[in-house]
Amino acid sequence: MSDHIVRATADNGNFRAFCATTRDLVEYARECHNTSPVVTAALGRTLTAGAIMGSMQKGADDLLTIQLRGSGPMKGITVTADSKANVKGYALVPDVILPANSKGKLDVSGAIGVGVLSVIKDMGLKDPYVGQVELISGEIAEDLAYYFTSSEQVPSAVSLGVLMNRDNTVKQAGGLIIQALPGASDERIAALEEKLSAIPSMTQMLDDGKTPEAILNDILGEWDLQILDTIPTAFSCNCDRERVEKVVISLGREEIRKMIDDGEPVELKCHFCNKAYDFSQEDLQRIYNSL
Numbered sequence: 001m002s003d004h005i006v007r008a009t010a011d012n013g014n015f016r017a018f019c020a021t022t023r024d025l026v027e028y029a030r031e032c033h034n035t036s037p038v039v040t041a042a043l044g045r046t047l048t049a050g051a052i053m054g055s056m057q058k059g060a061d062d063l064l065t066i067q068l069r070g071s072g073p074m075k076g077i078t079v080t081a082d083s084k085a086n087v088k089g090y091a092l093v094p095d096v097i098l099p100a101n102s103k104g105k106l107d108v109s110g111a112i113g114v115g116v117l118s119v120i121k122d123m124g125l126k127d128p129y130v131g132q133v134e135l136i137s138g139e140i141a142e143d144l145a146y147y148f149t150s151s152e153q154v155p156s157a158v159s160l161g162v163l164m165n166r167d168n169t170v171k172q173a174g175g176l177i178i179q180a181l182p183g184a185s186d187e188r189i190a191a192l193e194e195k196l197s198a199i200p201s202m203t204q205m206l207d208d209g210k211t212p213e214a215i216l217n218d219i220l221g222e223w224d225l226q227i228l229d230t231i232p233t234a235f236s237c238n239c240d241r242e243r244v245e246k247v248v249i250s251l252g253r254e255e256i257r258k259m260i261d262d263g264e265p266v267e268l269k270c271h272f273c274n275k276a277y278d279f280s281q282e283d284l285q286r287i288y289n290s291l
Contacts, residue, residue, distance in 0.1 A: 002024065004212070004232050005212070005233050006018070006213050010220040013181065014180065015180055015192070017177070017216055018178075019176045020176075023206075026040070026170045027169060028235040029044065036094065036095050036096055036097050037106055038097070039093075039096050041108050041162040044173045045140040047087050048162075048173060049141075049158070050065075052175055053119075055083065055085040060083060061082075062124070063122040064080070065118075065121075066080075068115065070116075070138060072112045072113025072114075072115075073093060073098070074092065074096045075091075078092075085232065086234060088236060090274075112138040113138060115135050116132055116133070119131045133146055140160055141175075155180040157176070157179075157193070159202045160175040161175070161201055163206075173206075176215065176216075180192070237270060239270040239275060244268050248287055249291065252291075256284055265279060266279045
């Protein structure tokens with residue numbers, strides 16, 4: 001099954017729902033950054049959330065960024081997505097190794113630690129919208145649910161998961177976001193919470209062979225579920241040599257002069273996809289002369 005997001009409404013439009021399967025894009029990110037299992041889980045959850053939240057945007061050129069910064073050994077995560085659900089991201093420290101938590105699961109919370117979640121929306125205005133909340137658990141799904149409720153005033157249920165194989169590749173990954181819109185009654189919200197508390201984990205449902213459509217039907221099928229559309233999602237980085245050269249230029253003449261004096265070629269890597277770009281001494285001299 002290729003990665004995709006299903007968008008739907010229920011209860012006569014009082015709820016909107018997004019359910020995604022993202023195994024391929026999370027595995028691609030793991031390969032790009034050679035992440036440890038706990039970082040794969042943390043980055044995979046954030047990439048999945050980014051893809052879904054990106055698809056919520058209305059403008060064709062809108063960009064959304066999720067940043068996690070914490071006191072844990074991973075330091076933080078940055079994920080960026082567009083409105084077509086193209087997503088990219090990286091962890092500041094990709095090779096963190098931690099023992100399992102008290103439940104025998106990957107200790108994502110311990111890897112992130114205490115810190116801040118920021119959501120930045122660039123909608124082409126003079127200044128981007130920035131919403132920021134303290135991390136309440138470091139498990140990412142709970143933190144995003146808290147962000148939606150406190151910063152955007154939209155009560156939301158968020159479930160994110162990454163299931164690993166024994167060889168540390170990604171077996172399953174996906175996510176679910178259900179939001180109560182202004183017409184939703186307190187009784188319906190309470191009933192939804194009860195339903196969600198009784199279902200298996202996101203990755204368990206995917207591993208059992210359920211599609212995002214089937215998962216949404218299990219949860220919201222009795223409430224006039226309406227599937228709106230299905231959109232593909234993928235890890236996609238738009239870096240190229242020209243963009244990376246601009247980074248070199250931004251260092252200034254003094255720093256570039258030092259690189260030239262070292263007499264060695266320089267390799268720069270894209271933070272998001274880890275692709276390497278080589279700049280020869282001739283390249284550096286050309287850039288230096290152009291400044």
